[in-house]
Amino acid sequence: MPTRAQLLGATLVTALLCGSGPVAANNDINIFNMMVKNYKPEEAPDRYGPRGAYIPVQAQAMLEAIEVDEHGSAVTLRCLWRLTWTDMRLRYRGSPAAGGLMISHATAGLMDAPKIWLPSVLYPRSLSVDFDNSLDNMFMIRPNGTITWQRRVITKAPCGLNVAYFPWDKNTCRVFLRQNLDSKALMLNWTRSGVRPVYAGPNLSISGFRLTSLGASSRIGSMAEDHGGPARSKSLVLRVTFRRVSIYYIINDIIPTCILVIASYMTFWLSPGSVVVRALLASFMLLACFIVTAIAGRAAPPVAFIKALDLWNFVCLFFLLWALVQSLVVYRMSLGCGSVTDDAATPELQPPKPPAQNGNDNDPEAIVAETLPPPPPPTDDLGPLPPRPRRRTVSPRLLDLVSRVLYLLAFCIVIIVFGVVYS
Structure with missing residues (x-):
């Protein structure tokens, strides 16, 4: 009398010899049903x-x-x-x-x-x-x-x-x-x-x-x-x-803000008297940076703390604001030094007007008295005059030259730090 295991083995061999696909699947089901017949x-x-x-x-x-x-x-x-x-x-x-x-x-x-x-x-x-x-x-x-x-x-x-x-x-x-x-x-x-x-x-x-x-x-x-x-x-x-x-945020936020910061760097190469051009260029770059960061920030997760991308945007805004303030400071310094080259800032020099005549054209003594300057006050009792202090002023062009180096150097350092910390 064959045992249950022998019957299962014979059935399995028959299933393998019969073929594969649906026939083999049906044989597997038949063998499984025999195995679990008395299974608990x-x-x-x-x-x-x-x-x-x-x-x-x-x-x-x-x-x-x-x-x-x-x-x-x-x-x-x-x-x-x-x-x-x-x-x-x-x-x-x-x-x-x-x-x-x-x-x-x-x-x-x-x-x-x-x-x-x-x-x-x-x-x-x-x-x-x-x-x-x-x-x-x-x-x-x-x-x-x-x-x-x-x-x-x-x-x-x-x-x-x-x-x-x-x-x-x-x-x-x-x-x-x-x-x-x-x-x-x-x-x-x-x-x-x-x-x-x-x-x-x-x-x-x-x-x-x-x-x-x-x-x-x-x-x-x-x-x-x-x-x-x-x-x-x-x-x-x-x-x-x-x-x-992060390729999406690099293309839509990091690269555009870098371009804006580099474009604002060009304001340091303009003339100190071109205040209108420098201010408009810096203001336009600042506004464009706000728009780019607002669009890219819509895809960021909403959290209540500063993220790395937010820190990068704040740094870029600082550089753009630097260029705008620099333009105004240089223009103000150029007014104080008298080195403004704009036509609006240099009034046209007019020849001095002759003194008004009061009807005594035929009296030479009156004419001489009116044209002579008043006599200087006596200086014997005042003593020697104190030395006049020298004013050390920074040239606007020198300030622009220093800002060109510091601006570019600081931005390169920021890029390296971000690459090391967040890479």
Whole structure:
């Protein structure tokens, strides 16, 4: 009388010889239905460890998509999770080349009543958890009783985004996976089968950011004791690190403000008397900088502190204001020194008018008395005059020359500092 394992092995060999595709899928379903005929899904598999304390379950995750919600400080991860455990009640005889039985969720009765035992896991600290019931969700049952459960999970977890370095910010978010406190004791571990426990899919989708690293770790929490569960609850931590793609802000904010600052530098090369041209040019650059920063700032996350991009805009506004104030100061100094070259600032010199005659044209003594200056006061009693102090004045052209060097040097230093600190 052939045993149940022999019958399953014979059926599996027949399925492999018959072909693949829909026929092979139907054979897998028939074999699976024979295996779970007397199976009790409410009973947990054999436990391992000291006194059979836990059921080992290995986990692996493939990241498919990342969506960052900056306004809600949350991140949504779409992952394809694979949980692997061993159930000795589902062993069968099969060829090593067979691989295993491919069973869909519908065949396994996951929608209504599961036909096999499944580990009960939770995603703590998550805002929402959705399950995508697509064709990729399935079970693989190997001949030695090893079961791999593949399921796509969409998890939205809170993530405190640090945008102080915006738009060169880098953030790390975490998603936790642990056992249900009301279920049997599980020992969750990341897979150690020679592959990475967490990796990015070939078609990873992430908008506005660039994935820099993925990490996997575990932690032991004491929260299970408060819920009447096991004394030690192990959680798996999926760590995702991503950096913002800053090319949009560089093209729409950094480069235009640099051009405006360099254009305002040209005002130092104009004549000190060209106050109208210098003031209009500096004012136009200042207004244009306000418009550029306002447009680019609409795409920035709303926060209540100064970001790196805001600091850059403030520095550019300072340089533009420097050029405007410099123009007014130089013009005022040129008026005091008498070196203004504009036509409006230099009144036309008129010849002195002759003294008015009062009708005594024929009296030479009256004419001489009117034209002679009054006699100087006596200086014998006043003593020597004190030395006249020299006024040290700065030439407007010298001030422009110094400003040309300081302006350009200060702006180059600012660019280098920003590149070192925020790169």
